[in-house]
Amino acid sequence: MADDKDVWVFSEKPALQAELIAGAQQLTSHTGGQVMAVVLGARSQAEQALEQGAQRVLWLGELPSGRLVEDIVPTLAASVQDKRPFGVIIGATIRGRAVAGRLAARLGVAALADVLEFQWDDSALLARHMVFGGGAVRIDRPLAGPVIATTGQGIFEAGALQARPKGEIEPLSWVEPPWQAAVIERRSRAVSSVNLSAAKRVVCPGRGVARQEDLGLIEELAQALSAEMACTRPLAEGLGWLPRERYIGISGAMIKPDLYLGVGVSGQAQHTIGMSESRVVVAINKDRAAPLMTQSDYAVEGDLYQVVPALIRALKARKAK
Amino acid sequence: MKIVVCAKLAPDASDIEVRSDGSISLERAEWRIGSFDLQAIEAAVRLRDAHGGSVTALSVGPQRINHSKLRKDLLSRGPDELVLVAEDALNGADTAVTAQVLAAAVRKIGAVDLVLTGEGSADLYFQQVGLQLGELLAVPVFNAVSKIEVSDSQVRIERSLEEETEVLELPLPAVLAVTTDIHTPRLPNMKEILLAAKKPVYEWSLADLGLENTPEPRVEAVSLRAPRPVERKRILIEGSPEEAAQSLAGYLVKEGVV
Amino acid sequence: MTEDVFDAIIVGAGVAGSSAAYRLARAGLQVVLIERGPFPGSKNLSGGVLYGRVLHDLIPNFWESAPVERVITNQIVSFLTADSSVNLDFKTEAFNQPPYNGFTVLRARFDRWLAEQAEAAGVMLVPGIKVDGVVKRDGKVVGISADNEEMLAKVVIAADGANSFIAQQAGLRDKIPAGHAAVGVKEVIGLPREVIEERFHLNGNEGAAYNIVGFATRGVPGGGFLYTNQESLSVGLVIHLEALVERQLKPAEIFEDFLAHPMIAPLIKGGKLLEYGAHLVPEGGLKMMPPLAADGLLLVGDAAGFGVNNGFVVRGMDLAIGSAVAAAETIIEAQAADDFSAARLHSYPDRLEKSFVMQDMRTYARAVDFMKNDRLFEAYPTLLSNILADIYRQDAQPKKNLAPTLLKNLKTSKISLLDLLKDALAGGRAL
Ligand SMILES: Cc1cc2nc3c(=O)[nH]c(=O)nc-3n(C[C@H](O)[C@H](O)[C@H](O)COP(=O)(O)OP(=O)(O)OC[C@H]3O[C@@H](n4cnc5c(N)ncnc54)[C@H](O)[C@@H]3O)c2cc1C
Ligand SMILES: Cc1cc2nc3c(=O)[nH]c(=O)nc-3n(C[C@H](O)[C@H](O)[C@H](O)COP(=O)(O)OP(=O)(O)OC[C@H]3O[C@@H](n4cnc5c(N)ncnc54)[C@H](O)[C@@H]3O)c2cc1C
C-alpha cells in the first residue's frame, strides 16, 4: 500500500471533516489513491466519515480522558511513515493547526497553511493561499512529500451523504506521546455558536463605532435587516466588544452572504478577504476614500450615527407598507 | 528564567505595490516587526519583569533585517539582547527552514526555559513556525496561548480555542505561540529607545549555528500576485442622511436582499 | 539619583534638525535627536528642490551617497492663463557640473538618509516620540518632556518645523497668523523613468523644474511647481492662506483645476498617484521672524521662519541647513568655553547675519508683498499670453509690428503703464 497515492483527512470537527473529504477527493482523482479519514471519536463518527465519502477510516477510538487532540501527533506521524499516503489534509482549527505544524516538523516538511485551492501543474501539486494579510495570493509547490496541508471551513463543498457506504474501518492504536500537558480546566466560552458562514445577510460594524454601547444601534439595524452581526477584528480582539467568533477576515470567518453591510469599516485587505465574495456589498463611512467604499456596490458617504438611524427608519417604513 | 522571543521582520503589507499586470512589488516596502509578534515580546518582557532572568529576542531572515532601525525597534521594547541570523540564503525561507534555523539558534543560546512566538508572522501568517519549532526542540508546544503563569519548572497556560478556554500545566522548557490579546504591546519611551542602542546584538551566521548548508527548502513559491479584484457597482450615495437612507433602502429592495 | 544631562537635544529630524545634530556630533558633542514620526522624513513634505551648496559645505559631495533624484538642469518659469501658457526655459550646462546648483529629493528618503548620517556620526536618534514641551528651570530651558518623561540638556534646538510648538511653548512666538502663512499642497505622481526623460527632454540624470505663476492658483497669490524625480513627478501649489480664506476657496479645488490645466495635464498624463500631502509654509519673511534664541533654546529652519517663497522659487531646505549649521557652531563654541549662558547663545543671530541665510532673507524681504500684487497672478500672464497669441495667430490678417500689438494688449488689460513700471521696479528689487 506504500504507493504514495492515498489522501488522508483529519479534523476534530465532523462538519469540517466532510468538506476535507471533498477536497481530498479532488486530489485522489489525480493521484488515483483512496480518501481515508483519521477519526478520533466514537464509532458512530467513524461511520459518519464513510457516509461523508471516505473510502476507509483509520479509527483511534474516543479521546482518552486527560488527553488532548494534539496528542495524536506521534500516532499520526508513525502511521504516515508506515502507510505513506500522498498527503494529509487537516482542518484549520486552532488544534488542527497545532497538529499540522507538529506533524510537518516530525516528517521534515513544511505544512501548506490555510489552502484556498489545490491545482495541478502536470503531475505537480500546487496550493493557493493568501499572504500579506490578503494583500497577495501566493501559489506554492511542495518540494517534498508527504503533503501536509490545512484548510478552513467553506473552502471545499461537502458532497451528499452516502446511504450505504462500503468502506472499512481500520482500528489505529495510540503511540505514546513523549510529553503530556495536564488538563487543569476547560471552560466553554459563552459562545453564541453563531454560524456566520450560513448567514444570508451580515451587518458588520468596525472601529467607526465609537463606544461599546453604540453597538445597540448596529444591533437594531441588523434586526431591521434580519441580519447576523459580525465585526472587524479590532472590535473582537483588543476591544473585546464582540466574541472572536464574529470577526470576519483572513484570521476570522470567511463569508459569502447575499448582503454584507459594513458600518464604519475601513476595508483593509485582511478584513475584505473574508467578505469579498458577498453578492451585494454596502459600505457606510464618513470617508469616501476608505478602501471599502471603493470596493462596494453601494457606498453611503456619511456619519454612521446619522445614517444608521435614518436607515432603520427607512427599512421599518418599508416593512410597514 | 531565560526566555527567547521569536519575532519576524518582514515587509509591511500596506506598502505592497500592485503593477498593472497584477504582479506585485515589495521593493519600496518598509520592513517592520510583525504586528502580531509585538504581543509575544510584551509577554516575554512582562514574565522577566515578574520572575527575573533575561529576554533574548531572536529573528532570522535575509541580510536586510540587520538594520539599525529594526534592531533598535526590537530592543527598545524591552528585550535584553538580540540574536540575528541574517543571511540572504534565508530570503523567503519556508516555515520548515525558518523553524530549523530558529531551533539551532535556540540551542546555541542554551539553557532556555521558555520560547515565545507570535500568533503568526506579518507576511505569511501561516501560524506554523512556533509549532514546528517546538516539535524540533522536542519540548511541549502550544498555540493560542492567552495567559502564562510561571512557577518553578512548571508553566500554567490558558488557551483561547474556538469554543472553549483550556487551562493546561506543562513542564518547562516549552514553546508557546501567544494570541494577539495576551497583552497590549507597549510603545517604547525615550529612555528605552536610548537604552536600546547600548544593548548587545549578536550576529550569527548559519555556520555559527552548525548548519553547514542552508536547510533544504520544502516548499517553493511559484507565483505571488495581487488578488483579482471583484467587480463592484461602485454607486456613491451622498446627500442628507434621510435621503441617503431612502435611496439605499430602495437599492436593497431592488437587489432583492430585503 | 543623578540625571543624565546631554550636551544638546534637538527636536525634529527634518533637514534642519539632522544637520544641526550631524554638525554637533562631528564636534564630539553628546546629542539626542528626537523625531515624532516613525522614521525621519515620514511626515515631511516639500516640493523637493534642494539648493545644495550649503549641504556640500557640511557633507562634501553628499550627492554621491545621498538619495538625490535628479540634478536640476532646466529651470522653467511658466505663466498660465485659464487656457494658455507662456514658458521661459532656462537650461545651462553650468548647473550640471559639481557641486551642482540643485537636486530634486523625496523627503521620506532624503531626510532618512540625512538622519542616518547623523546617527553614524554618533547622534542618538529617538524616533516615534513626540516632544510635548520644554522643561524650564529658573526661566531657562533645560530640557524637554515627552510622555511624562523629562530629558535634560545644556541646550535645546527647536527644529520642529513651521508650526514650532516648542518655540511657542517657550514663549518665543505665537501661531503663524494667516497673513503670514501659505499652505502647500503636493502630489507625487509615479511615471516610468523613460517616459519622464522623453516628456521633459532629459538625458540621464538631468532634471527639470517648472515654477508656475498665474492661473495655477486661480489668481490667489502663490505659485505652482512641477519637479522631475527619477521615477515620479512632484507637483504642487503653494497658496497664500489669507487670500484663500477671503475668497472661500479650498486648496483641493484649486489643485484639481491646476492638474487639469492644458499645460499640466499632458505632463502628468498616465501617472499614478503615490503620495498626497499638505503642509504649512511660513512666508512672513523677516517680518514674522521670532527671536532666534532664548536662554537654553535656539530656533532653526522653518521653526525660525526661514523660508523664501516668491512665486518663482520656494526655498527653505537650504536655509534650514544653513541656520542649523550656524546654531550648531554657536553651541560648539559655547561648549568649548563651557558657557551656555543666554549671552553666549545670543551670538547665534549674529552668526546668521554673516551667513547667506540672513542675507537671502533680506534680499527677498520684499518678495512677499510683491507677490500679493494681484497683477502678477492675473493680469500679467493674460497680457503675455494675449501678446503671443496675436503674434502667432494666422488669421489671414496683415500682422502689425510688435510695438502696436504690445500697446493694444496693454490697453485692453487692466494694467496701467505706471503699474507696469512700478511692478518692474518692485519685482526687480524683490526677486
Ligand atoms: C496579519 C493580519 C491579519 C489581520 N486579520 C484581520 C481579520 O481577519 N479581520 C479583520 O477585520 N482585521 C484583520 N486585521 C486588522 C486589519 O488590518 C485592520 O486593522 C482592521 O480590519 C481595521 O478595522 P476597522 O475597519 O474596524 O477599523 P479602521 O481601519 O480604524 O476603520 C474605521 C473606519 O470607520 C470610519 N469612521 C469613523 N467614524 C465614523 C463615523 N462616525 N461614521 C462613519 N464612518 C466612520 C473611518 O473613516 C474608517 O474608515 C489583520 C491585520 C493583520 C496585520
Ligand atoms: C509644498 C511645499 C513645497 C516646498 N518646496 C520646497 C523646495 O522645492 N525647496 C526647498 O528648499 N524648500 C521647499 N519647501 C520648504 C521646505 O519644505 C521647508 O523649509 C523645510 O522642510 C524646513 O525644514 P525643517 O527641518 O526646518 O522643518 P521640517 O522639514 O518641517 O521638519 C520638522 C521635523 O520636526 C518634527 N517634529 C515636529 N514637531 C515635533 C515634536 N513635537 N516632537 C518631535 N518631532 C517633531 C517633524 O515630524 C519633522 O520631521 C516647500 C514646502 C512646502 C510645504
Ligand SMILES: Nc1ncnc2c1ncn2[C@@H]1O[C@H](COP(=O)(O)O)[C@@H](O)[C@H]1O
Ligand atoms: N524569520 C523568523 N524569525 C523569527 N521568528 C519567526 C520567523 N518566522 C516566524 N517566526 C515566529 O513564528 C511565528 C509564526 O510564524 P508563521 O508561521 O510564519 O505565521 C511568528 O509570529 C514569529 O513569532
